[in-house]
Structures are given as structure tokens and as C-alpha cells.
Amino acid sequence: MSIEARNISRHFGAFTALDDINLKIGTGELVSLLGPSGSGKTTLLRIIAGLERSDTGSVLFNGEDATLLPVRERQVGFVFQHYALFRHMSVFKNIAFGLNVRSERPSKAAIRDKVRSLLSLVQLEGLEERYPNQLSGGQRQRVALARALAIDPKVLLLDEPFGALDARVRHELRRWLRQIHQSLHITTLFVTHDQDEALEVADRVVVMNQARIEQIGSPEEIYDHPRTPFVHEFLGKSNTLSVKVDSGGASVGAIALPPPAAGGVHSLTAYVRPHQIGLSRVPNGTPVLPVKVTHIHAAGSSARVDLIRIDNGEELAAEISREDFEQLALTVGEEAFARFKKIQVYPGG
Numbered sequence: 549m550s551i552e553a554r555n556i557s558r559h560f561g562a563f564t565a566l567d568d569i570n571l572k573i574g575t576g577e578l579v580s581l582l583g584p585s586g587s588g589k590t591t592l593l594r595i596i597a598g599l600e601r602s603d604t605g606s607v608l609f610n611g612e613d614a615t616l617l618p619v620r621e622r623q624v625g626f627v628f629q630h631y632a633l634f635r636h637m638s639v640f641k642n643i644a645f646g647l648n649v650r651s652e653r654p655s656k657a658a659i660r661d662k663v664r665s666l667l668s669l670v671q672l673e674g675l676e677e678r679y680p681n682q683l684s685g686g687q688r689q690r691v692a693l694a695r696a697l698a699i700d701p702k703v704l705l706l707d708e709p710f711g712a713l714d715a716r717v718r719h720e721l722r723r724w725l726r727q728i729h730q731s732l733h734i735t736t737l738f739v740t741h742d743q744d745e746a747l748e749v750a751d752r753v754v755v756m757n758q759a760r761i762e763q764i765g766s767p768e769e770i771y772d773h774p775r776t777p778f779v780h781e782f783l784g785k786s787n788t789l790s791v792k793v794d795s796g797g798a799s800v801g802a803i804a805l806p807p808p809a810a811g812g813v814h815s816l817t818a819y820v821r822p823h824q825i826g827l828s829r830v831p832n833g834t835p836v837l838p839v840k841v842t843h844i845h846a847a848g849s850s851a852r853v854d855l856i857r858i859d860n861g862e863e864l865a866a867e868i869s870r871e872d873f874e875q876l877a878l879t880v881g882e883e884a885f886a887r888f889k890k891i892q893v894y895p896g897g
């Protein structure tokens with residue numbers, strides 16, 4: 549089932565939680581909703597689920613207006629942020645919950661078969677008699693997902709389902725979620741404020757900031773072509789460099805930049821990711837930026853070299869391969885030359 553949010557706005561008193569949100573999710577897509585705390589992610593999810601009303605706009609399922617459809621008729625399964633399991637119910641009863649409260653309740657045998665198949669899907673066979681406090685955090689989240697899947701939802705809404713778990717477990721569960729999605733193809737909207745999680749799991753990523761959508765695109769599009777400084781900074785480490793703009797064009801030190809698309813822009817800021825910086829000991833003919841090494845962190849899969857620009861003292865960090873680093877043999881206090889494999893320029897400064 550496809551989902552569409554059309555011109556959705558929501559205010560809480562004078563505060564705007566959602567400001568004219570437009571979003572289409574195709575049938576079977578896995579889309580992640582990424583944004584800082586307070587940007588409106590949960591509010592949008594609750595409106596799509598029917599748990600919250602919007603002030604304006606509509607929600608469409610398969611192209612049909614569902615704005616006024618009650619929650620139980622939306623065929624939506626959800627795992628919400630901080631939405632705990634029923635503590636007094638076993639794993640079995642938790643998963644069977646949505647089936648037991650149905651107006652047309654399936655037979656006992658049908659419920660048992662369903663719960664068993666879900667337990668196998670979420671890899672928790674044999675744990676059906678346990679209670680939530682006898683499970684690990686990762687196991688609990690898998691039970692919550694099984695409970696959401698029990699009603700055969702057409703849409704799955706996941707609000708930071710792995711938020712409270714440690715990094716390694718999160719990693720496993722991400723891969724596992726991707727696998728489940730590949731086998732069930734349920735249209736899924738997955739909220740996270742972890743950029744790695746969003747980029748790794750989703751077919752498309754929606755980046756929200758302050759009640760609005762900043763950008764929608766594939767993980768590669770969002771990462772390689774961030775439309776705004778906010779998206780650039782939110783999606784990974786980035787360096788900001790001040791840009792000189794005059795009649796001769798725009799430049800960072802001696803490195804000329806492509807002219808800004810919009811004419812009449814007087815101030816620009818350049819953004820460069822650490823891995824897009826190359827370092828050398830000699831200028832090599834091409835325009836380069838003279839820098840000085842201030843700190844070296846080489847105990848990882850790559851080496852991070854902290855630098856300052858010699859022309860204006862701005863700080864930047866480069867990330868280079870261990871091999872390049874060993875070949876360069878740079879030490880703190882030495883001067884070097886930086887070049888940019890890719891640099892992105894935005895108006896403002």
C-alpha cells in the first residue's frame with residue numbers, strides 16, 4: 549500500500565511541529581525519516597497512523613483519502629518510541645494481542661500457528677512463555693515487531709525501534725530489519741536520528757529539520773548531493789571553510805570554486821567531508837591550500853589528521869588511508885598541502 553502525506557501541518561499552541569509536509573512512499577518501499585530531536589518525526593508518524601490529527605492537509609493510502617479513517621481501519625502496524633511490551637503478558641500473548649482483540653477473532657489454532665511463524669521470523673523460537681523482563685533489549689524489540697506484524701499490516705511505522713539499544717545490537721537488528729523487509733515487502737516508514745542507520749537501511753531517506761522536509765532522496769543522493777548545509781552537516785562529518793568572493797570569482801585560498809548558480813551572491817561557505825581531502829608534502833602543480841598539522845589520530849581503519857589553514861587559521865580535519873598516511877609520514881607542527889576531491893558551496897557565510 550502506498551502512503552501519501554499532502555500539505556500536512558500541525559501546531560501545538562503557537563509552536564509549529566509540522567509545516568506543510570509533502571511526502572509520497574511507494575508500495576513496498578522502505579523509507580527512513582531522519583532528523584534531529586524535536587524536528588517532528590514522531591508527530592508525522594502519529595498522524596499517518598491516525599493517532600494524532602493534523603491541522604491541515606490529508607493522508608492518502610493507495611491514493612484514497614484516509615485522513616478521517618480510524619486507527620483500527622488503517623491496517624497499520626507500529627513499533628513506537630518507548631512503546632513497551634505488555635509486562636504482564638508472555639511473549640506469546642504479546643504477539644497474539646492484535647489477533648485476540650479482532651472483531652473476527654481467528655481460531656485458537658490459527659492464532660498459535662501465526663504466533664509460531666512470527667516467532668520464527670523474528671528468530672525467537674522457544675521463548676514464547678517468557679515475560680518481557682526475562683528478555684534482552686534486542687529480543688524485546690523483536691517481539692514488538694512481531695506484535696506489529698501479527699495483524700498483517702499494509703503499512704509498518706517504526707519509531708526509533710532500536711533507539712535504546714547498544715551499537716552492536718543496533719547493527720545486527722538493522723541488517724535483520726532489512727532482511728525482513730525483503731521477504732515481506734511491507735511499505736515501511738522508519739524513524740531514526742542516527743544517520744548511519746538511515747543510510748544503511750533505507751531505499752530512500754527523508755531528512756527533516758524544524759518541522760519541514762529538507763531533502764528527500766536515495767542514500768547516495770542525500771550523502772553525495774546534500775541540498776543544504778544542514779543536510780551536509782547532519783549526514784556525516786564535514787568541514788566548513790570560508791570562501792572569498794570578488795569580481796574574479798569564488799575561491800578557498802588559491803583554489804578556485806565553480807561560480808554559484810544564483811547571481812549576486814556575496815557570501816558563500818564551502819563544505820568538505822574529511823575523506824574528500826587529499827594531503828601532500830609538495831604543491832604538485834595543482835592549486836592547493838597550505839595547512840599545518842595540529843593533531844594526528846592514526847589508531848583506526850583510516851588516519852585522521854587535524855589541520856589549520858595557514859592563510860586564516862580555520863580548522864579542518866582530513867581522513868586519509870593508513871597507507872597514504874604512512875607514506876606521507878607527517879608529524880604534528882609540519883606544513884602540508886590540502887586539495888579537495890570534492891567541495892560543495894552554499895550561499896551564506
Ligand SMILES: Nc1ncnc2c1ncn2[C@@H]1O[C@H](COP(=O)(O)OP(=O)(O)OP(=O)(O)O)[C@@H](O)[C@H]1O
Nearest residue numbers: 560565583584585586587588589590591592629741
Ligand atoms: N502533544 C504535544 N504538545 C505540545 N508540543 C508537542 C506535543 N507533541 C509534540 N510536541 C512538540 O513538537 C515538536 C516535535 O515533536 P516530535 O515528537 O514529533 O519530535 P521528534 O522529531 O520525534 O523528536 P525525537 O527525535 O526527540 O523523538 C517538539 O518540539 C515537541 O516538543
Ligand SMILES: [Mg+2]
Nearest residue numbers: 589590591629
Ligand atoms: Mg520522536
